[in-house]
Amino acid sequence: MGGRFVILSAGMGAGHHAVAGELAHRLTGRGHQVATLDVLDLLPAGTGAALRGFYATTVRHAPALYDAIYRAYFAPRPPSGTGRPQPGPNDTSPVVAPAAKELRRRLAGAPPDAVIATFHLAAQVSGRLREAGALSCPSAVVLTDFAVHRQWLHPGNDLHLCPTRETAEEIGRLGGRGAQAVGPVVPAAFRTAPPPSRTAVFARRFAAGAPGRTPVLLSAGAWGVASHLARTAALLRDGGYLPVVMCGRSRSLRRRIGRVPGTVALGWVADVPALMAAAGALVENAAGQTAAQALAAGLPVVSYRPIPGHGAAGARRMAAAGLSGHARDPADLLRVLDGLTRDGPAREARIAAGRALFRADAAEIITAAVRPAATAPPV
Structure with a gap:
């Protein structure tokens, strides 16, 4: 009997949805049930659309402003005295908290076997619930960026599946759990x-x-x-x-x-x-x-x-x-x-x-991390 998986993506361009769609294709092909949610839809009415519009506008018309935002809220801090880069505060609680509350409500009736994030805000949401004990199943993050930024990291998440060995190594240095290089997720x-x-x-x-x-x-x-x-x-x-x-x-x-x-x-x-x-x-x-x-x-x-x-x-x-x-x-x-x-x-x-990047199947690794009933082949 197959398991039930929830994928958290985001309609910021097409890339995150493309990765989510491919993961869903692989999981359903193994006999599992998959529900895909746009994390922006978990926010209070109008907030997700506003974030999407702000991002598109700044990238198109105010690139210097977007670069400053990225440096302030996304890029890891300079190395400390120990020589290790610092993740720094994630500074996204005003957005993460309501999305996490809504996701918890939606999952209450049918808890999944795993939650998979393919967008950095989604990783913050799943990690927050996992750390608080409100999410009992494993939480996996599938990074879609070649460069690590700190919004991908939350100590509550169990797995970080990365496109390159260098990305996985940096995730590990920054404290991310279960960092593995599997390669990008493409059809x-x-x-x-x-x-x-x-x-x-x-x-x-x-x-x-x-x-x-x-x-x-x-x-x-x-x-x-x-x-x-x-x-x-x-x-x-x-x-x-x-x-x-x-x-x-x-x-x-x-x-x-x-x-x-x-x-x-x-x-x-x-x-x-x-x-x-x-x-x-x-x-x-x-x-x-x-x-x-x-x-x-x-x-x-x-x-x-x-x-x-x-x-x-x-x-x-x-x-x-x-x-x-x-x-x-x-x-x-x-x-x-x-x-x-x-x-x-x-x-x-x-x-x-x-x-040579394409080392492993992210869907296979995720299913191996959940309870045995979810990884059993369909009868």
């Missing part, structure tokens, strides 16, 4: 080559627009947030590439990019594995789910003009771990792409490093 479709018929749909379109040019994907996330993306597309075009811009759900961005000659502007793409298989590299700015998918797909990743806060921190961590390039200026971007889009040792090494 299996990214780790296997798609049928040629699917890839050909994109390849034909690219060849028709710019024969002989290597397509390079530019990602701006689900919300289409990027700095000077049209300028970057023109730079790649003039450098001999075919810029293929993934505009997400932003119609205004797609219109703007559509006016840049020699580029391809895409809206929301359903078959991203086939799109990646038809490209030579990915240029991204958030170190988020699209970057993780590219690493699984064997598509070299370059970070350029990352969004402030977690995006810039993640870009630095990915590059330091040998997973991606981090271009500092236009000339550097073209130089890095020139090395990664050509067949050879540099490209092969980067692809191998990305694929």
Whole structure:
């Protein structure tokens, strides 16, 4: 008989929901029941929408303000006299407390076998309930960021499943329990080559627009947030590439990019594995789910003009771990792409490093941590 799992995600872009959806897919495939909740919906009426809107507005229009907020409330404190970085106070109780109260109410009638957080505020909520004894089941945190920030950490949580070994080591240094490197959580479709018929749909379109040019994907996330993306597309075009811009759900961005000659502007793409298989590299700015998918797909990743806060921190961590390039200026971007889009040792090494991340199945580890009845295979 299968168990019951509750996943806490958040509609901040599409990445956290994508991870939650993949975890739910894996768990239900094992015969378990899964309920997914948006932690923003647990807040008092209007509060979650206000937080989402504030985040989107500051990232788009006031990046310096968002960077200051990230440094003050998210980034670990400088090392103490012991040489260990300090997590510092989480400073989120005004938001966490009402969300935790509402989650406790919703779980009262049917306690789950485990709660899984795929967003940092959700990790604070589950950790608070677990520490207070109001949550009797294990609480797992699945980190979606390559760079650790302190909002992912709460001493009440039992497991911290991390995308890289370096992330897991830092979680452990900061006091997080059960830190393990399992790799990013992405659908299996990214780790296997798609049928040629699917890839050909994109390849034909690219060849028709710019024969002989290597397509390079530019990602701006689900919300289409990027700095000077049209300028970057023109730079790649003039450098001999075919810029293929993934505009997400932003119609205004797609219109703007559509006016840049020699580029391809895409809206929301359903078959991203086939799109990646038809490209030579990915240029991204958030170190988020699209970057993780590219690493699984064997598509070299370059970070350029990352969004402030977690995006810039993640870009630095990915590059330091040998997973991606981090271009500092236009000339550097073209130089890095020139090395990664050509067949050879540099490209092969980067692809191998990305694929080596995927060490274990987060869903399997979580089910192993709960009571035996929840881990028993379906009859």
